[in-house]
Amino acid sequence: MKSLETLQAELTAALACSLELVPNPAVPAQSSLRIRSDQALALAHFLRDTPDWQFDFCSNVTGIDWPDRTEKIKVKRLVDGVEKEVEETRTVPGFLEVVYHLYSIARQDGPLILRQRTANRDTDTTVTSLTPVWRSCEFQEREVFDLFGVRFDGHPDLRRILMWDGFVDFPMRKDYVEPDDYEYEPTPHDEVLERAQRHYPAGEAAA
Amino acid sequence: MIDEGLKNELAKQGVFVTSVQELYNWGRSNSVWPLSFGLACCAIEMMAASMARFDISRFGSEVFRPSPRQADLMIVAGTVTKKMAPQVVRLYNQMPEPKYVIAMGACAISGGPFKQGYNVLKGIDRFLPVDIHIPGCPPRPEALLHALITLQEKIAGQPLTGPERPRHLNAAVSGEYPVPEFGPHDLQPPRNDGLWKPLPLVRPT
């Protein structure tokens, strides 16, 4: 496997598309390339069909939810005429991400990890479906749609797959609130007791 | 009711005496036909119980019926998900009386290890009356056999008359239970209140 930087340079040269390298600090250092949704289909076709690449096997498709987060940054501000370093919080908007793990069976090579991201988490959650290129994405993209709410543009059959059709939530998102049907242990303490008392209507909770 | 001593004495003389209730219950307790209905991991142990080594046919229950119309016993073997729960209740409703339910494994009893799951029903007793619970994850085939024997004892002990008589001899009681529907977030209703109540909370003192 060539290094990802070479791959990035070669792909950028071949297709004139913009690719962002997403580093992976963990031990295996399987870094990935973030691709733009509008260029995804052309790139996927190129990766599959060009003899030098031949990524003919899309192994794994998955979604990741990155909710809005706040981070603290230090800014220099004029406070009472004196320049001071002030800590400010700012909100980083969240997004949904879809990750594809590609392998080449013909060249016994891989993985090449591609990522697509949506604009945000609620109004614009569309990315390009790669099912027309790799059939193995079909059910997995449906699963990502079902559990994360990512819409795949160009998917032939985008329906819920694991949950039932009338279900409205996206349960794998980090902010999903599950239905309150949990049965609490009969002798709860502290935090669990509070949750349990909130859970049971007054009559039922024989506290 | 015939005196036990007299019965034994008569048996020594070659006279076999029994009551209708005993004969009737003896017959039906020894040919309990389960529904071949596997949900998850426990179903594999249920299959193992029906194979040569554990041999459930020693207890008259090897006839696994694929159709609920021919079955007496539903072994809820595995996790009941919310998506599956309406079908489980519907299958139960389709079984003819007399019918019994064994909840096999932790998942069928309470959700077990998957209890926190958003799509997992926290125990089949929220929708169906369960006769025997088998703990374990999964229970060994011997545990299933034990449950079957316990069920046979239960059937053998049922009186045929009086208020305690089984449901199929009591026209006033229905053996059908309401089937839950899929809602936007959860099953509707999430439980059958006539069957199941949450445990009372006890505040530790």
Place this chain on the structure above:
Amino acid sequence: MSYPGAPAISFQPRYAPDGTEQDGELLEVSLGPQHPSTHGVFRMDATLDGEKVVRLKPVFGYLHRNHEKIAEGASYLAAMPYTDRLDYFCSLTSNWAYALTVEKLAGLAVPERAEYLRVITAELTRIQNHACVCGFLLQDMGALGTPLMYAFRERERVLDLFESLTGARMMCNYLRFGGCRCDAPAGWLDAVRGVVAEFPRFLDEFEALLSNNEILLARTQGIGAVSAAQAINGGLTGPLLRAAGINYDLRKVDRYGIYDRFEFRIPLGEHGDVFDRYMIRVLEIRESLKILEQALKTIPDGPIIDPKAKLRGFRPKAGEAYGRLESPKGELGFYLISDGGPNPYRYRIRPPSFINLTLLEDMCLGRPLADVVVILGSIDIVMGEVDR
């Protein structure tokens, strides 16, 4: 059954061009979720023209137990017992796939003896899984009882080994990050040698009974065939891919663990039909027995867990890892993202049986309904893994 992009299929009686009514309406049949040969709670919505399948859509989710969501809320180690319940026929390979990924993420090494124990348990898992799959396949063809009974007889012997090693028949929960939970008890390896030595007798018996059986040949040859290109594009892995003639076995490709030390061959099919899949499984059992024999000869003494591996308070550094191995069903992958915390930020399973179902419709189109059951049996699905 309408959905966006559904092909236009008329459910009305069809008419010939001259206006005379042809026989037959299309018939919708829902197989499952309670069906004796759907291997659990799988459902297929089939549309039939007479007896021929013209459309077939699998419906999933009847065993969706939220493994991924639960594992994201639990510590790394606490997810290990859930992997047992993923593919409940092969708990030990699922354990290994997860342990492999975490070891990759955290950079843990595995001692020699533990690697050997992993290979031995994984190959035992493979032989009992393949034996049972062949039994189930035959049962789906109508051979009620006998083949499955034989297969389960052999499976019980393997389960006895698992029980004496791990304490549980099915849910072994045996591997730990950087090793195994406990060493083999005294005499266990000899017991394995006994089972391995006796297994070929079962296989010979099984094959004599079945492999040249005329009914089996008629029901399986040329049924459900997929071409090599289709199989790769559809993401088939494991015996299905190799039945289509592609030499791709992760034990040879990735050489994870210590598989590069053993000599074994990869059986390949030609036609990609049900018969090839059946034959490949039988041949793979023989190859697994070869691996077992070699492993049992050369297993060294020593520690079974990396002393640096922490069981409590295990927090790998932030990052992500994708690990995969050849489970009996195909490529079982785990994709983990760590944010440095005690539980994984994202925990994803790449389930082979789920993705192998992608081409189910293509395999079944134009076949009679009775073949659908056989084709499904040859794919070898376990619902715990399909729906997770």
